[in-house]
Amino acid sequence: MSDARWAMGGDLPVGRIGYGAMKLTGWPRGDRPDRDTALAVLRRAVELGVNHIDTSNYYARDGVAANELIRAALHPYPDDLVLVTKVGALVEGRTSGWHRPSSAG
Template identity: 50%
Template sequence: MSIEPPAGTITIAGKTVSRLGFGTMRLTGPGTWGHPEDFTTAVCVLRQAVNAYGITHIDTADAYGPHTAEALIRHALYPYPDDVLVATKVGMIRPAPHVWAPHGHPGYLRACVEASLRRLGRERLDLCYLHRIDPKVPIEDQLGTLQALKSEGKIGHIGLSKVTSEDIRLAGKYIAVAAVQNVLNVRDNFDPALELCRDLG
């Protein structure tokens, strides 16, 4: 049986990747907490996504596990093929299974990026999302930290996750927003951020 690669490509963070990406949140344990029940199968799934199905866009976050998914990706795919984009997210703390809380303190964001670089075995994160905008920290401080890390060569491009159109416009005053990761499916109402992203390219 031949396996067809996902139809079409898109450009994200300056790299042409498969239109269909692979999200790694479900490779962790129950509640997006801890290690997968079957480590070998999780590694196999990652390798098949890239090698058998032609997926070249891998999405993860330091909060998945926490830290589990990034380590799995390195174990499965390092050294990374040149055409594979690994996007990760920072700025969320995980005190327990099923519990998520934004934490956008500049020192924490910097520590997250440094730790993600080590877990993934990279010198630069091709695409790093702010996992959530922390309402307790000025947005210019959160984005300014990521922009400083970009200037240092530790981040290639900056994205936003679970944001509104207003958030995107505000963020655009401080950074070049390379990508937005929002929920989009047939059960939810249309997200106006989609049209804004299309308008902004």
């Protein structure tokens, strides 16, 4: 993997390749890995040099939340690990507007 880094926000060095945690839960649809596989994937990504993980409290399905998997796999977090997330989501359609997610599940 490349060691190329860039300064997120001007001063936070992150690798150019990160890990997107969305599919760890099968969200919004589709298959997901079993828990042990999901934890192993997260650990391996960090072993390979990934130092930023994209997550969201939206990434949850059937009682499985990406944020909980990240905590279980990686806590205590490496000093250089950066977790990035989103705030709010615009849902389009018949009921367009801002959506606040409910608890995982």
